[in-house]
Amino acid sequence: MVKLEDVSSLLQAPAPEQKVPVRTDSTYKPLHSFALDKQRSYKQQYxxxxxxxxxxxxxxxxxxxxxxxxxxxxxxxxxxxxxxxxxxxxxxxxxxxxxxxxxxxxxxxxxxxxxxxxxxxxxxxxxxxxxxxxxxxxxxxxxxxxxxxxxxxxxxxxxxxxxxxxxxxxxxxxxxxxxxxxxVPDLAPQPERWALSKAPSAKSKSEDTDMTDSPSPNGGKKVAIVSGLSFSGTDASAYNPLPSQLFDEFVAELLPSIPVTLLPGARDPANASYPQQPIHTAMFPLSRAYASDPGAASTSQPGWFDTVTNPWEAEIEGWRILGTGGQNVDDVFKYVESDDRLGMMEAMCRWRCCAPTAPDTLWSYPFQEDDPFVLKSCPHVYFVGCQPEFATKVIHGPDGQSVRLIAVPSFSKTKEFVLVDTETLEVTKIKITSR
CATH class of the missing domain: 2.40.50.430 (OB fold (Dihydrolipoamide Acetyltransferase, E2P))
Incomplete structure (x- = not known):
């Protein structure tokens, strides 16, 4: 931190010998595994x-x-x-x-x-x-x-x-x-870390450790996962623009400092069938300035405000991440006697399918040439949002695979979210309480 000699130094630039904390960008590469063509038909057989x-x-x-x-x-x-x-x-x-x-x-x-x-x-x-x-x-x-x-x-x-x-x-x-x-098929082959993106050099890693005020000297950058924000309101019969306006203002305040990735959920203004396509940036007039050009190719660098599909797959800091809004687990929950949400997530990984009940009881697009819900590779982190309570564990596969499972609680109901350390994949639950 910068040490201030007196109150008047607040309005002065730091001296050359004073080290200023900076936030380095994370390596983020969305994979667009669940993106649908703009011209699509629902006339096919499921x-x-x-x-x-x-x-x-x-x-x-x-x-x-x-x-x-x-x-x-x-x-x-x-x-x-x-x-x-x-x-x-x-x-x-x-x-x-x-x-x-x-x-x-x-x-x-x-x-x-x-x-x-x-x-x-x-x-x-x-x-x-x-x-x-x-x-x-x-x-x-x-x-x-x-x-x-x-x-x-x-x-x-x-x-x-x-x-x-x-x-x-x-x-x-x-x-x-x-x-x-x-x-069962068991876990799919797991890619090495940094399989798709270039790892930072040892020098940049050292600079990152020196220049950021990380609470743990051995920890990496943190990724916050928040679900169940209900920014579209709770009453579907009456339109209320206030929740989305407040959400847009909140995200717009975050974006100058940290990037935000937004997955749609069951009650959000997106298509109801799986895979849900990104929420249109027109819903966020303040935040959309930080989004990438709508006409940009999928291979281009994403903007700091990235509206993505549900399910969603990406590489963050070299780790393969798979996340959903929770509809897939909620539907599997109805089929089994158990209430163990982590057990259902583990079963999906070992079945190599992140939405097995689609299209029977989970609405989905009638794919004809490929089933994107089949897990061709095993993720390092698999999180599911809008769950009743927080839970996490690590599962292992026969060929050395290791997957961190995270059930992310609904923030609107629990006031909880989770932080994931991008170096160790350790998970911390954060609860916000009012005084």
Missing amino acids: GDMYFLRLAKIKPAVEEVASKAWDGTEIGGELAKRVDRVLDVRQGELCWVAGTVYMDMRLKPNILEDVSKDRWLSAPISSQKYYSDDGSDQIMLEDDSGRVRLVGELLNSIPLVTGCIIAVMGTENTNGEFEVIDLK
Whole structure:
């Protein structure tokens, strides 16, 4: 800090020997993994998304299953691999890979809703699709057909529509596949740090440490993650511009000092379907001056005010970061009995899909050529916003992968946000209280 000799020195420039604190820019590279074309159509069939997902993830889960089950012998019978679900034969020990489909009584079904008489009373809303009365059924399907999965093992493993798994067992006399073991693709290959951007030199690192007032001598720069700001208001039936105006003024005050990345959420002025596209900068007349040129190429340097997609992927200080507004976890939450949000986030990473329930119960764009929700690479940090409470943990993969999971609480409800150290990936929860 600059030492002041007297009060009058406040209006004087610092002496040459006085070191002035400066804030160095962070290395930030958005990946635009979930950006949609400007000209897009919703006339396609959604079924193609499941076939795309299966085609991309099936080789990975088959590799895991093959390593685990090749040569497995039970009761004198050798487990064999079958290519398609309909190739399963009754009484034969085998394993097969496919897409999970959950047939649940409480899950909304648009076809049934349309076929019902319009004068019927509206169904009772439920926070969970899961039912403990045994009526839920787990199916495994591919392009050949589907088979029902049964077995005690399934009660201890969270499964949702859209995840890709491999199961080993036998078909019983009822035509059901009795599962004795189950495998998931596990974590995708993880890129090294600084895989896409250039690491700062040792000199610049030294200058950064000397010239900034970091609270920890060994810590790096901090990234603040705040979710659930509700700047668009809480009442969707009445337009109130005041929250967005106040938010714009607040962000505009921050931008001269620090860059801001803005992800849309479920209640924000953006498209409702996944992946949500960036909120238009016209919503922020004061902050938009810090945004990049709307006509600039995606490869150009982003502005300090960067409105991005939800989900969003970027590289910050060399770390691969994946973040969402929380709709994907909120939807998975409805499928399972557990309330463990971090467990659901871990399952998505090990399924290699950040939105497995899209497009079944999570609205999404009907992709035809690629499924961007498939995790082609494993992130170093995976955060999910608008969660009931803060939670974090680190998970590890079979090939040395390490992922920091962060459930970011809704700020409007908890007055909490999190700080992530960009050198150690340590996470700190900050709570703002009023006196």
